[in-house]
Amino acid sequence: MEAEDKVVSEVHYFSKEISNYKEDLKGGKGCNVGLNDCLVPKNVGQKPLNENELEAKDEGDQYVCLLGANGQTVLWSPEFETVLSCFEFCYPESMIKATPQKIVRASLDKDGDFEVLRKNDQKKKEGRIIIEHQRSTTLDLVGEQVWRGAFYLADFILDNIKTFKGANILEMASGVGLTSIVAGMLAKKVVITDVNRGDILDLIDRNVQRNKDLCKAHSHIKEIDFFDLRCIADLGSLIDDVTILLAADVVYHNQLTDAFLNTVLYLMTRKPNKTMYISLEKRYVFTIEDMDTVAPCYEHFVNGLKWLQNQEKDKITWNIEQLSTGDLFQYFTYERTKELVLWKIEAILK
Ligand SMILES: C[S@@+](CC[C@H](N)C(=O)[O-])C[C@H]1O[C@@H](n2cnc3c(N)ncnc32)[C@H](O)[C@@H]1O
Numbered sequence: 001m002e003a004e005d006k007v008v009s010e011v012h013y014f015s016k017e018i019s020n021y022k023e024d025l026k027g028g029k030g031c032n033v034g035l036n037d038c039l040v041p042k043n044v045g046q047k048p049l050n051e052n053e054l055e056a057k058d059e060g061d062q063y064v065c066l067l068g069a070n071g072q073t074v075l076w077s078p079e080f081e082t083v084l085s086c087f088e089f090c091y092p093e094s095m096i097k098a099t100p101q102k103i104v105r106a107s108l109d110k111d112g113d114f115e116v117l118r119k120n121d122q123k124k125k126e127g128r129i130i131i132e133h134q135r136s137t138t139l140d141l142v143g144e145q146v147w148r149g150a151f152y153l154a155d156f157i158l159d160n161i162k163t164f165k166g167a168n169i170l171e172m173a174s175g176v177g178l179t180s181i182v183a184g185m186l187a188k189k190v191v192i193t194d195v196n197r198g199d200i201l202d203l204i205d206r207n208v209q210r211n212k213d214l215c216k217a218h219s220h221i222k223e224i225d226f227f228d229l230r231c232i233a234d235l236g237s238l239i240d241d242v243t244i245l246l247a248a249d250v251v252y253h254n255q256l257t258d259a260f261l262n263t264v265l266y267l268m269t270r271k272p273n274k275t276m277y278i279s280l281e282k283r284y285v286f287t288i289e290d291m292d293t294v295a296p297c298y299e300h301f302v303n304g305l306k307w308l309q310n311q312e313k314d315k316i317t318w319n320i321e322q323l324s325t326g327d328l329f330q331y332f333t334y335e336r337t338k339e340l341v342l343w344k345i346e347a348i349l350k
Pocket of ligand 1: 141146147148151172174195200227247248249256
């Protein structure tokens with residue numbers, strides 16, 4: 001395969017960054033680690049989840065711990081295409097349990113008052129998600145990389161806990177599963193789906209396993225191929241109680257967008273009422289035809305939404321809106337570009 005056939009998500013601009021980091025930076029260039037030392041929680045390190053990890057455990061010094069462009073720690077080896085990234089996030093305040101605070105010691109301050117120092121005196125708790133993904137892929141396997149839309153939607157979930165807590169959720173085109181893992185921190189059930197291509201469904205499974213301390217929801221990894229809706233029938237009653245649909249960064253090819261919206265229609269015409277949240281990144285290109293920079297895939301999507309809200313009008317009341325996200329808190333570290341947008345689609349069955 002030619003190198004130019006490969007695509008790389010902006011989230012993975014870490015190898016370029018290596019040379020900029022000083023040797024003494026924690027996790028920077030030259031910091032050789034074994035799997036047990038850094039990214040992989042002890043239990044995973046002791047029981048490798050796949051062949052690469054098995055090999056890495058034996059030859060831990062093949063791996064280098066890097067700091068990625070998006071702040072993630074990356075366990076990288078020139079030997080393997082597969083990479084483990086550790087994405088840190090902060091918990092919303094309402095998710096931090098009000099644990100009884102232990103008094104560690106008390107002393108007198110300069111005015112002679114008692115000053116009580118407490119353990120756990122922290123405003124926010126740091127969390128981390130460990131994701132196995134590819135460094136680059138061909139276009140048909142982009143799901144094996146992490147895309148910014150996944151973080152944007154994850155931020156939205158963490159900022160709207162009441163909406164997602166205890167919910168039954170289905171994510172379409174989940175990629176490596178990051179957004180679903182975050183949803184699974186709050187939901188009762190997450191059905192994590194993608195097209196069954198390459199290693200994608202097994203990759204999601206491994207990532208869910210890695211993060212099972214975080215993702216407490218019942219999780220199910222299944223195929224939904226937008227071009228073959230029989231997959232949905234195969235899910236049987238598993239999705240009968242799903243009320244929230246998610247999709248991140250699924251708008252980049254017009255035919256796929258059409259098939260995606262068709263799948264949304266198919267799901268939303270079935271009980272119960274559903275609300276969908278879609279994050280995406282407008283991708284601008286310069287065209288001679290327009291003599292300007294345009295986002296043709298995004299425009300096609302917006303036209304597709306107009307089409308959607310004219311479907312099954314006798315059965316469904318559609319509410320489709322772009323969400324204003326100016327004050328959406330950023331829990332994950334990534335470049336929050338102005339091209340990232342969120343749409344909400346609500347279908348109320350008559
Ligand atoms: C750019 S990736 C986004 C992945 C993930 N949601 C994220 O934001 O990191 C596009 C996703 O669309 C999925 N996809 C491509 N063709 C598909 C199809 N026919 N049916 C369902 N999903 C498809 C890919 O597998 C991939 O997971």
